[in-house]
Amino acid sequence: MTEILKAKPVVKNLYGQMKAEIEEEKYFPKLVIVLVGNDPAAMYYVQNLEKKGKKVGIEVETKKFSSTVSRAELLEEIYALNENDKVHGIMIQKPLPSNINEYEVNFSINPDKDVDAFHPINLGNLLLGKESFIPCTPAAVIEMIKFYKIDISGKNVVILGRSNIVGKPLANLLLKKSVVGNATVTVCHSRTKNLSEITKNAEILIAAIGRPKFVTSDMIKENAVIIDVGVNQIEDAEKGLIYVGDVDYEACFEKAAAITPVPGGVGSVTTAMLLNNVLAAYKKLKKII
Amino acid sequence: MTEILKAKPVVKNLYGQMKAEIEEEKYFPKLVIVLVGNDPAAMYYVQNLEKKGKKVGIEVETKKFSSTVSRAELLEEIYALNENDKVHGIMIQKPLPSNINEYEVNFSINPDKDVDAFHPINLGNLLLGKESFIPCTPAAVIEMIKFYKIDISGKNVVILGRSNIVGKPLANLLLKKSVVGNATVTVCHSRTKNLSEITKNAEILIAAIGRPKFVTSDMIKENAVIIDVGVNQIEDAEKGLIYVGDVDYEACFEKAAAITPVPGGVGSVTTAMLLNNVLAAYKKLKKII
Numbered sequence: 001m002t003e004i005l006k007a008k009p010v011v012k013n014l015y016g017q018m019k020a021e022i023e024e025e026k027y028f029p030k031l032v033i034v035l036v037g038n039d040p041a042a043m044y045y046v047q048n049l050e051k052k053g054k055k056v057g058i059e060v061e062t063k064k065f066s067s068t069v070s071r072a073e074l075l076e077e078i079y080a081l082n083e084n085d086k087v088h089g090i091m092i093q094k095p096l097p098s099n100i101n102e103y104e105v106n107f108s109i110n111p112d113k114d115v116d117a118f119h120p121i122n123l124g125n126l127l128l129g130k131e132s133f134i135p136c137t138p139a140a141v142i143e144m145i146k147f148y149k150i151d152i153s154g155k156n157v158v159i160l161g162r163s164n165i166v167g168k169p170l171a172n173l174l175l176k177k178s179v180v181g182n183a184t185v186t187v188c189h190s191r192t193k194n195l196s197e198i199t200k201n202a203e204i205l206i207a208a209i210g211r212p213k214f215v216t217s218d219m220i221k222e223n224a225v226i227i228d229v230g231v232n233q234i235e236d237a238e239k240g241l242i243y244v245g246d247v248d249y250e251a252c253f254e255k256a257a258a259i260t261p262v263p264g265g266v267g268s269v270t271t272a273m274l275l276n277n278v279l280a281a282y283k284k285l286k287k288i289i
Numbered sequence: 290m291t292e293i294l295k296a297k298p299v300v301k302n303l304y305g306q307m308k309a310e311i312e313e314e315k316y317f318p319k320l321v322i323v324l325v326g327n328d329p330a331a332m333y334y335v336q337n338l339e340k341k342g343k344k345v346g347i348e349v350e351t352k353k354f355s356s357t358v359s360r361a362e363l364l365e366e367i368y369a370l371n372e373n374d375k376v377h378g379i380m381i382q383k384p385l386p387s388n389i390n391e392y393e394v395n396f397s398i399n400p401d402k403d404v405d406a407f408h409p410i411n412l413g414n415l416l417l418g419k420e421s422f423i424p425c426t427p428a429a430v431i432e433m434i435k436f437y438k439i440d441i442s443g444k445n446v447v448i449l450g451r452s453n454i455v456g457k458p459l460a461n462l463l464l465k466k467s468v469v470g471n472a473t474v475t476v477c478h479s480r481t482k483n484l485s486e487i488t489k490n491a492e493i494l495i496a497a498i499g500r501p502k503f504v505t506s507d508m509i510k511e512n513a514v515i516i517d518v519g520v521n522q523i524e525d526a527e528k529g530l531i532y533v534g535d536v537d538y539e540a541c542f543e544k545a546a547a548i549t550p551v552p553g554g555v556g557s558v559t560t561a562m563l564l565n566n567v568l569a570a571y572k573k574l575k576k577i578i
Contacts, residue, residue, distance in 0.1 A: 103419065123416045124409025127461070128453050130392065154480040156487075162464045164417050171460065172416070175451045175476055184487065186475040187464055191443040198445075198473065 003148070003258035005227070007268035010147045014272040015056050018279055022057035029282035030059040031089040031115065031275070032081050036074070036100070037067035042093045045271075052271055058278050067097050074100060075108050082110040088285050089115035089278035112285060115277035118165070126169055129176045133277050138170040140269035141206060141227055144260065146180050150204065150225055153182040158202035160215070160246065162189040166208040166229055195219070207246035215247040223257040231267045292437070292547035294516070296557035299436045303561040304345050307568055311346035318571035319348040320378040320404065320564070321370050323363070325389070326356035331382050334560075341560055347567050356386050363389060364397050371399040377574055378404035378567035401574060404566035407454070415458055418465045422566050427459040429558035430495060430516055433549065435469050439493065439514055442471040447491035449504070449535065451478040455497040455518055484508070496535035504536040512546040520556045 022029065031053060033046050046062050053060035063077065081090045090113045092105055106118040114122055117133035125132035134142070145152060157174055161167040167187055174183040188198055189209075196219040199205055207215050208229035220226065230246030245262030253259060260266055282288075311318065320342060322335050335351050342349035352366065370379045379402045381394055395407040403411055406422035414421035423431070434441060446463055450456040456476055463472040477487055478498075485508040488494055496504050497518035509515060519535030534551030542548060549555055571577075 103417075120410050120413025120417060120419070122409075122413065124411065124413030127412045127416050127457055128392075128409060130409070154482040156482075168416055168461055168464065171476070172457055175457065175478070182478075182480040184475065184477050184481040186473065187460070188473050189464070189471075191471040192473040193443040193445075 002253055002256050005148050005258050005260040007264050010269050011272045019056040029088050029278050031278045032087050033062045033091045033093055035062050035093045036065045036096055058275050078108045088282040089113055091116050115281055127172050135165050135169050136270040136273040137166045139273040140266050142180050155183055155203040156201055157183040157204045158186045158199055159206045160188050161208035162187050209246050212244045213248040217251040217255055220252055226256045226259040228260045228262050229266050291542055291545050294437050294547050294549040296553050299558050300561050308345040318377050318567050320567045321376050322351045322380045322382055324351050324382045325354045347564050367397045377571040378402055380405050404570055416461050424454050424458050425559040425562040426455045428562040429555050431469050432558055444472055444492040445490055446472040446493045447475045447488055448495045449477050450497035451476050498535050501533045502537040506540040506544055509541055515545045515548040517549045517551050518555050
């Protein structure tokens with residue numbers, strides 16, 4: 001029987017822990033989201049964060065800026081948030097207007113409040129295996145692996161995709177000498193030759209390339225664990241607009257030992273990981289841990 | 290015919306370029322090495338750097354400290370060097386006494402003078418694929434690949450070893466979308482199962498584990514390119530103390546398409562890469578590039 005690695009119990013567990021800790025310890029963690037423009041997906045994500053934050057006791061405030069905001073104005077806001085000791089996490093909702101340099105904005109955030117973990121200091125610490133914030137999607141993958149007790153030590157883990165926010169940080173994390181770590185990690189991407197020969201050797205396959213249903217049944221190993229990071233919107237003839245992953249779920253289901261669904265898989269855990277980072281930031285700033 | 294990937298022409302080319310540029314442009318780059326204690330290997334390395342620096346026109350000054358130096362004294366020295374605008378590169382020679390926290394020392398260096406590239410900001414930028422200093426050994430490997438025009442794009446590159454100074458930064462670099470990049474990268478280590486099955490698939494095998502002659506002929510693919518980062522001192526029955534790599538050179542020679550010797554391979558290029566970082570630091574600090 002193929003095991004379905006659902007987000008629901010993972011998230012329930014995480015929110016339960018966070019809520020209990022925040023209530024018992026009388027914490028007041030606060031996240032400020034900087035939202036520029038009115039991208040519908042971004043606005044939906046932000047509203048969801050506000051809702052989930054409320055549920056666990058993390059205050060989430062959204063500072064909205066018009067898409068014509070200047071670089072200086074945005075940086076000034078970030079500097080003020082860096083200094084504000086009532087604010088423990090700062091998140092810059094992407095996408096940003098094209099005239100704003102994303103790297104510069106990420107770099108301007110106080111690394112101790114950088115709950116998205118896009119600041120090079122946090123990514124450098126991640127590479128070094130030091131305690132640091134972990135970007136939400138890699139953190140969600142790790143959390144799934146931990147929750148479902150998937151043994152990755154010494155296993156062949158293949159990551160499809162080499163992005164700065166998923167593939168590369170995840171590769172560094174899975175190599176780490178730790179309980180969820182010690183994997184043999186291969187990173188594949190658009191330039192990889194003989195891709196399916198490599199994916200067919202994967203005991204754990206993690207897809208993060210943003211191509212709907214790219215991974216087909218003939219590309220996976222019998223009894224592999226399939227972790228699908230992709231969330232792609234496609235037009236379905238019957239159902240209209242639907243979300244699918246990077247993996248052809250129906251086609252791969254039988255062959256896999258375990259598989260994450262989309263929606264209701266990795267993507268649904270990322271919000272919890274972001275809020276978890278806010279709580280960690282709060283404790284670090286208050287020197288509680 | 291197996292090609293021997295010697296350091297000599299690579300280094301000659303690098304020093305030639307550096308020397309010409311420094312002379313023509315009337316640059317005065319300066320490296321300060323902080324040397325604690327009197328480890329013979331460290332002292333030998335430092336003397337070699339001084340000699341090579343002189344050759345190309347980079348001033349190399351060594352500040353010596355007794356092995357009883359305090360943390361505060363060492364950090365004070367580093368802060369002074371950070372501020373000193375006559376100094377463009379700072380290198381803390383390892384090993385440090387056990388009471389000194391290596392991470393803290395690396396972190397205290399001005400990232401713009403961090404020619405060893407051990408500061409998390411530089412490693413974070415490396416992960417992000419941004420322009421940054423690159424640690425000398427990974428930089429030497431890249432330089433070898435570039436000089437000998439080894440095509441790694443889309444190829445199966447297997448790295449043996451997941452250290453913070455070689456394996457992990459190198460993996461991130463070889464994945465990069467760049468001329469020397471776009472490789473499919475697998476990182477193996479002590480926990481890897483079925484190691485030789487993986488190494489036998491490597492079109493390019495990079496060994497960086499510090500175990501003398503670990504890689505044997507049956508572990509490599511016919512016509513693979515073998516890059517040996519290891520430098521291990523062993524006792525030879527006839528020759529006494531000798532240096533050997535992580536690869537059994539004699540045994541693998543015939544089967545490989547190309548192979549780096551030890552000594553006279555990657556290790557000999559690292560010093561040049563360090564001095565090259567000093568020159569780059571000089572130009573960045575002087576806003577020349």
